[in-house]
Amino acid sequence: MTKLIPGSETAARIRAALPDAELEEAADWVVVDAPHLVAVATFLRDDPALDCRYPTAITAVDRLDHFELVYYLSSLQRNHMLILKTRALDHEAPEAPSVVPVWYGAHPQEREIYDLMGIRFSGHPFLKRIFLWEGFAGHPLRKDFLALPGGQKPGLAHFPKE
Amino acid sequence: MPELRTEPLVVNFGPQHPSTHGVFRMRVVLDGERVVDVEMAMGYLHRSMEKLAEERTYTQNIPFTDRMDYLSAMTGNLAYCLAAEKLAGIEVPERAQYLRVIFAELQRIANHGMAIGIFLNDCGAWQTPVMYMLREREKVLDLFEMTCGARLTTNYMRIGGVSFDIPEEFMPQATALVEELPDRIAEYEGLLLENEILQARARDTGILPADLAIASSVSGPVLRSTGVAWDIRKADPYCVYDRMEFDIPVGYQGDNYDRLLVRMEEMRQSVRIIRQALEQLPPGPFKTDIPLALRPPVGEAYARIESPKGELGFYLVSDGSPTPYRFHVRSPSLLNLTPLKEMTVGQTVADLVVTLGSIDINLGEVDR
Amino acid sequence: MTPPGPLAPWYDFRDLSNAVERLLSWLSDIGPDWLVYVVSAVIGGTAIFLFVAATAVANIWVERRVVARIQVRRGPNRAGPWGLLQPIADMTKLMQKEALLPRAGDPVVFLLAPILAFGPALLVWGVFPFGKGMTFVDLNVGVLYIIAVTSVTTIVLFMAGWSSNNKYSLLGAIRVIAMLLSYEVPLVLALLGVVLFAGTMSLSGIVAWQHDMRIWLFLVQPLAFVIYFICATAEINRTPTDIAEAESEIVAGYHTEYSGIQFGLFYAVELVNAMALGAIAATLFFGGWWLFGLDRWIPGWMIFIGKVYLIYFLLIWLRGTLPRLRIDQLMAFAWKFLLPLALVNIMVGALEVLLWVEYDLSAGLVLPVFSVVNLSLAVLLVVGWMRFMAFPFHRLPSRARLVHDIPVVAPGAPAGGAA
Numbered sequence: 001m002t003k004l005i006p007g008s009e010t011a012a013r014i015r016a017a018l019p020d021a022e023l024e025e026a027a028d029w030v031v032v033d034a035p036h037l038v039a040v041a042t043f044l045r046d047d048p049a050l051d052c053r054y055p056t057a058i059t060a061v062d063r064l065d066h067f068e069l070v071y072y073l074s075s076l077q078r079n080h081m082l083i084l085k086t087r088a089l090d091h092e093a094p095e096a097p098s099v100v101p102v103w104y105g106a107h108p109q110e111r112e113i114y115d116l117m118g119i120r121f122s123g124h125p126f127l128k129r130i131f132l133w134e135g136f137a138g139h140p141l142r143k144d145f146l147a148l149p150g151g152q153k154p155g156l157a158h159f160p161k162e
Numbered sequence: 163m164p165e166l167r168t169e170p171l172v173v174n175f176g177p178q179h180p181s182t183h184g185v186f187r188m189r190v191v192l193d194g195e196r197v198v199d200v201e202m203a204m205g206y207l208h209r210s211m212e213k214l215a216e217e218r219t220y221t222q223n224i225p226f227t228d229r230m231d232y233l234s235a236m237t238g239n240l241a242y243c244l245a246a247e248k249l250a251g252i253e254v255p256e257r258a259q260y261l262r263v264i265f266a267e268l269q270r271i272a273n274h275g276m277a278i279g280i281f282l283n284d285c286g287a288w289q290t291p292v293m294y295m296l297r298e299r300e301k302v303l304d305l306f307e308m309t310c311g312a313r314l315t316t317n318y319m320r321i322g323g324v325s326f327d328i329p330e331e332f333m334p335q336a337t338a339l340v341e342e343l344p345d346r347i348a349e350y351e352g353l354l355l356e357n358e359i360l361q362a363r364a365r366d367t368g369i370l371p372a373d374l375a376i377a378s379s380v381s382g383p384v385l386r387s388t389g390v391a392w393d394i395r396k397a398d399p400y401c402v403y404d405r406m407e408f409d410i411p412v413g414y415q416g417d418n419y420d421r422l423l424v425r426m427e428e429m430r431q432s433v434r435i436i437r438q439a440l441e442q443l444p445p446g447p448f449k450t451d452i453p454l455a456l457r458p459p460v461g462e463a464y465a466r467i468e469s470p471k472g473e474l475g476f477y478l479v480s481d482g483s484p485t486p487y488r489f490h491v492r493s494p495s496l497l498n499l500t501p502l503k504e505m506t507v508g509q510t511v512a513d514l515v516v517t518l519g520s521i522d523i524n525l526g527e528v529d530r
Numbered sequence: 531m532t533p534p535g536p537l538a539p540w541y542d543f544r545d546l547s548n549a550v551e552r553l554l555s556w557l558s559d560i561g562p563d564w565l566v567y568v569v570s571a572v573i574g575g576t577a578i579f580l581f582v583a584a585t586a587v588a589n590i591w592v593e594r595r596v597v598a599r600i601q602v603r604r605g606p607n608r609a610g611p612w613g614l615l616q617p618i619a620d621m622t623k624l625m626q627k628e629a630l631l632p633r634a635g636d637p638v639v640f641l642l643a644p645i646l647a648f649g650p651a652l653l654v655w656g657v658f659p660f661g662k663g664m665t666f667v668d669l670n671v672g673v674l675y676i677i678a679v680t681s682v683t684t685i686v687l688f689m690a691g692w693s694s695n696n697k698y699s700l701l702g703a704i705r706v707i708a709m710l711l712s713y714e715v716p717l718v719l720a721l722l723g724v725v726l727f728a729g730t731m732s733l734s735g736i737v738a739w740q741h742d743m744r745i746w747l748f749l750v751q752p753l754a755f756v757i758y759f760i761c762a763t764a765e766i767n768r769t770p771t772d773i774a775e776a777e778s779e780i781v782a783g784y785h786t787e788y789s790g791i792q793f794g795l796f797y798a799v800e801l802v803n804a805m806a807l808g809a810i811a812a813t814l815f816f817g818g819w820w821l822f823g824l825d826r827w828i829p830g831w832m833i834f835i836g837k838v839y840l841i842y843f844l845l846i847w848l849r850g851t852l853p854r855l856r857i858d859q860l861m862a863f864a865w866k867f868l869l870p871l872a873l874v875n876i877m878v879g880a881l882e883v884l885l886w887v888e889y890d891l892s893a894g895l896v897l898p899v900f901s902v903v904n905l906s907l908a909v910l911l912v913v914g915w916m917r918f919m920a921f922p923f924h925r926l927p928s929r930a931r932l933v934h935d936i937p938v939v940a941p942g943a944p945a946g947g948a949a
Contacts, residue, residue, distance in 0.1 A: 002398040055379050057464065057492040061479055070477070072464060072492075076376065076392050077939045105379030108496055116212070131205035131529060140213055173697045195701075195857060286770065286854020293601040351929075359770055359853050361923040391933040411930035423930040511701070512856045 002074070004028060005050075005082040013050065017043050029070075029083035034096050037086050038123075041102045044073060044084065051075040052082060058099075058109040060088075060117045062143045067094045067119055088119050098124040116141040170198055173511075177206050183280070183518070184525030188502075195510045200503045204496075207529040215489035220246050220321055220456045223489065227476075228315035230491060231527040233276060236269035236306075237469035238527075239319035244400055245465035245476035246321045250458035257446040258323035259401040264336070264439045265306070265318060266401075266467070267432040271343070272302040273470035274425045274432075277522040281422060282354065284519035285363050291354060298346055301339050308332055321456060323449025336440060343433045351426055361419065368505045368517030370416035378500040382472025383428065384521055387413030387420035394468040405442070406435045418520040425522075428470075455484035462488075471495050471522060491530055495523035547664045550574075574666040578655050585805050586798040590617040592839075593801065593846055600850035621794060629790035635695035643690035644788065644795035650679045650686075651802040658809050659734040661819045661830030672733035673721055676810060677714075680765060683803075684710040687767075690796075691784035702784040705857050710765055712864040717761035719872035723754035723879045724814050737818035743893050744822070748815040749901040753875045753908035755815045757868050762810070764860065766803040768845060770852040771860055808841035809834075867919055871911055878907060 007025040014021060014030065021036040032040045044052045052073035061068045071084040088094035098121035099106045108130060110121045115129040118139035128134065138145050171192045177185040185206035191199040211230065215223045227242040228235035240262055247254060254262075276299060279292030303313040309328055310318040318325055354360060370380070372388040385392055393410040395403045411427035413420030458480040466475035472494025479488035498521050506514045550573055558566045591606070591614060598605030606613035631637055657672040659665045669675050684707060691703020724747055728736040740747055748755050764771040785796045812818060816837050819830030855863070882900050885891075 054376050056466070056473070057475055057477060057490070059477055059488075059490040059492075061488045072475075072477075076390065076397075077937075079397050079936065079938045103379070104374070104377045105497060105500055107378075108500055109379075112496075129205075131208040133205075140210060145213075171697060171700075173701070195705075282853060286772075287852065288597070288849065290601045290850050293603055297602065355928050356924075357853070358923070359855055361928075362859055362921075363853060363856060365923060365926070391936055393936065396936045397938075409932035409934050410936075412933050413930055414927065420930070423928070427930040427932070510856060510858065512854075 003080040005080055007083075010050075010082050010084075013047065014040055014043065017047070029085050031085045031087065034086050034088065038097050038099060038102065040084070041071070041099045044082070045102055050082070051078055053103070055099075055103040055105045055109075056081065058106050058113070060113045060119060062117060062141065064143060065091055067091070067096075067117060069096055069113070069119070071099070094119045095122060096120075097122055098127075100124055115139070118142060168193065175514075183523055184528075186523070186525055186528070188514075188518075190511070190514065192511060195512075197506050197509055197511065197514050200506055200514070202499060202502060204499075204525070204528050207525045209530065211530045212489050212491065216485055216487065219454075219484045220250075220458070220486065221452075221454070223486070224320065225315070225317045228317050229526060230493070230530055231469065231471060231474070231495070231524045232314060233524055234269045234273040234470045235314060235316045236265045236318060237467060237474060239317065240266055240401075241465060241467045241469065241474045242476050243319045243321050244467065245463055245478045246456070246458070248465045249461065249463035249478050249480055250321070250452075250456055252322045252450060252452060254323055254401075255447045255450060256402070256444050258448045260439050260443045261324050261328065261448060262319060263401050263403065263406070264436055264443075265309075265316075265324075267435045267439070268302050268305060268336075270432045270470045271429050272299045274429045275299045277470070278350070278354075278422060278425055281418075281516070281519045281522070282360070284516050285360060287360075291350075294350065294353075298339075298343060301335075305332060305336055305339070308335070320449055322452045323447070325449070327448045333440065336436070340433055340437050340440065344430060347426065347430050347433070355423070355426070363512075363516060364417065364419040364422060364520070366417055367509055367513040368416075368418045368520060370501055370505050372416065374501055374504060375416065379497040380472070380501065381494050382468070382470070382498065383421055383424045384416075384472065384498050386411065387424045388416035389414060394466055394473055398466070400465070400467055402439070402442075403435075406438050408434050418516055421520045421522075457482055457484055464492075466492065469494060471524060471527065472498055474527075491527075493527045493530065495521075495525075495527040499523060499528065547661075574656075578666055579652065582652055582655055582802055582805075586802050587617045587621065589801040589805065589842070590620055590797075592842070596843065596846045597850045600847065624794035625791050627790040629792050630787065632693075632695050632787055635787070636693040639689050639693035640787075641792075643686055643693065644792040644799075646686045646689070647683065647799045648795055648802075650682045651799045651806065653679045654806050655809070657733050658813055658834075659737050659818055660834055662825070664819075664831060665734050668732060668734050670730070670732045670735070673725055673731040673736075673814075676733075677718055677721065680803075680806075681710075681714060683765070687784050690788070694784070694787035696787050699784050699786050702786070706767070706784060708857065709771070709860055709864075712861055713761045713764040713868075716757050716864060716868035716872040717765065719869070719876055720754040720757040720761065721814065723751045723872075723875050726876070726879045726883050727751065733813050733818075736814055737820060740817045741820045743897060745897050745901070746815065746817050750897060750904060751815070751875070751879065752905050753871060753911065754879075755811065756908065756912070757872050757875070758815075759807075759811065761864070761868065762807040763845065763848065764864070766800065766807060768800070768804060768849055770848065770854050772854060804842055804845050805838055807845065808838035811841050812837035867915060871915060874911060875908075878904070 007028055007030045010030045011023045011025045014023060014032070018036065018039055021040055022033040024031040044050050052075050054074045054076050056072040056074045057070075058072070059070050061070065067088040069086045069088060072081060073084060074081040086096065088096045094117075096119055098110055100110065100121075101123065107124075107126070110124055111127065111130040113119050114121060114124075114127055115131055116139055121127055129136065132140070140146075173190050173192055175188040175190055177187050187203040187206070189201040189203065190197055211226050215226055224239055224242060227238040231238050246252075275295035276292075279295035282291040283289055306316055306318075307313050309332060310316050310326055370384065370388050372390050375385050375388045375390065381392070389412060391410060391412045394400075396410060408431045411424045411431065413424050460480060460482050462477065462479040464475055464477045466473050473492065474494055475492035477488070477490040477492065478486050481487040502518070502521070506517050509517075550570065554566050554570055557569055594616065595605040595613065606616040609615040609619045631640060654676055656666045657669050657675055659668075687706045687710075688703045691699040691706065724736065725731050727747060727750055728739040730736060730739070736747070785793060788796060812834060818837075819825060819834045821833045825833055882903070886896050
């Protein structure tokens, strides 16, 4: 079974290598601050014990006042997985550093996040919209796209019988 | 001697093309017949499923998952149901788990039959291998239709089990199919794999080195063809795969021929798994009762399976309401396309088409 | 070739020219010479044209049914009994479609290309001996005429590809020129081997030589037949060498932009060219209308058409089973494999003919010996040259290797290199 490395262990290893990275720990994941993302990512890839050379999934969640970027990283040789998160704090024009220099697999996933969420990745070699055309107004997966003020979803206000 | 002035030719392998496996566009810069640059443009089949899924309950989202990878709908359903069960903490009865394994492996046989046939169609064998491979696919689709009423977009798995139990005529027909398939696969291997022209076309073209594959999040038969032995059914077993005896085929150098070999052999291993699952199938309930509007606790979950295209994962975030807060699909076809440029630069146009065919993408999954 | 003497009855359809000879002899009695000439030309030309058109239409059905059978399905069986009216349905459909004209291309060249493509396909049928004495024009340079006429196709296909103003068509046109030019050379050299033995380039002369020597030229020059067959398959753009119209790569190559009856003409040309290949092979290598004396009971032209259809079946078989080669592989095959073989074939053939003439040996003694020598030489050369030139794919593994458990590195041990 793939072992999910708990947040505390990941945080301890990151602190040992990069003491000035600001971390928040949770049970399953570690939140790192955006300026240290690339350094932490490089450490996670190159550390022989962690060896996270395989980026399983990179995605983003709109948390209404900030964006949260989620990185699921795994190591094929050691068969473990760990979760790294970071926050893009500005909700209007969010920015985050790109991890494409660390893992090439981030290339289409970051383009998708830019296209659908609007997060600009600095350092991405080819940041263009991937699904929608250039000139599309807005970023669809944001909670306030086609939504009522305050980010509330239209429809399905309550479900019958429950 | 004066330099010959040449101009690169920009050709659009446009959205409408017989061999792009759907509406997929590649803007190819050619120098004569050699490929200099490939730029991919996708999104012609973007249906905003991730946004739509945020407006519907967890059970209402199951039909969306059929239509993403529409050629392997069972595995799409399965990955989503596993993610929702992980999020909500629901246990699945054993009979349902065995049924899930049987249908996922049947879907793998159907998908790989189609994939190999279409790959040979791209190589130029005018639909003859497709017609042969589709014979078995028709039998598999008959089994699907018998069980859940649909051949392609099956909508079979439910959160907590499967939607219908297998009818009486399923077992004899499935057993007959499982008896007949190894001979058929041997016939296809004998007809196809030793063909000189196929070897001249498919060997040493579209080579993907193993470290580039790992860095590019490539998964599935494409990753296994490079020599990396990684299969989620073995590494992170779900349902009852840890009780099944099977091997995983691994290729040698990541060229198109290796991908063909891996897919052929995977069909045979799927037959093994189905045979064991049919023998071990226990009686019992095939689904659990879940509320109509399932409200999972606040949290997030990521569940992944080995779909015929690669690692299909669903990332679900719940905020306690009946609808998911975030529904993200880790699509194997999109990520398998990441190294397409590195795989095809320096080769000819013919190899570009053959390489794209061997990666076996499905545009419904790439674009969602 | 008709022996002089009393004319056979006109209804003797074993030799179709009997009826025509009757008519012409009656005409020459009553009219001037030029009228006889014109009437005979018109009759012959019309007969050839009708034959070609009929086979083009019939071959649509033949090809679709045979390819379908190879593909484990039935083929067209709805339009008429056994689908026999399917070609009529196809032709009607194509004729009533709009023939699109790309505005930015060259409209005159675009419209001319399909018509000019049909020209050589029709012209080449004029020199075949359909039976004893049934040749439309018995040229004494028949083989040279055939080669010259079929080479016109090259420039016509390029006209089609260039005038379409479409990059796919341009790619198809470029491939066509490269391929057709390079496959001309071994084709001519292979046919030269036949001419060496027969001593004449006239097609009816070659059939007469085979008739007199009681042997098929296929047995005397097997390597020439193989080389000719492969080169001619490439010349008419059929699978496995149909890169010019490779559907899966460049949509339809040089005829991407054509629709309607223009496309129908290209399609018919492909079918007629396949039959022409069969006719050339049947005449030069398999004895044409002569089949070891069987032509006393079965008319010669029936035997000829039967042989043509057998070779056409072989072409359909290849189309149904083989995938396509890439352009650089095709060029390498023509220049590095077929051309040396053709040259060696000519050298050996010339040596044999020289020995035969110099020492004035009898044909019955010499020809079987030559056949055996040539057959074994053909096998040796093909196998040996293949060993020398081709990549030994059979030494590489052709099954995937099976791994039972994922190799997991223990937490303490150092990780390896790539995976």
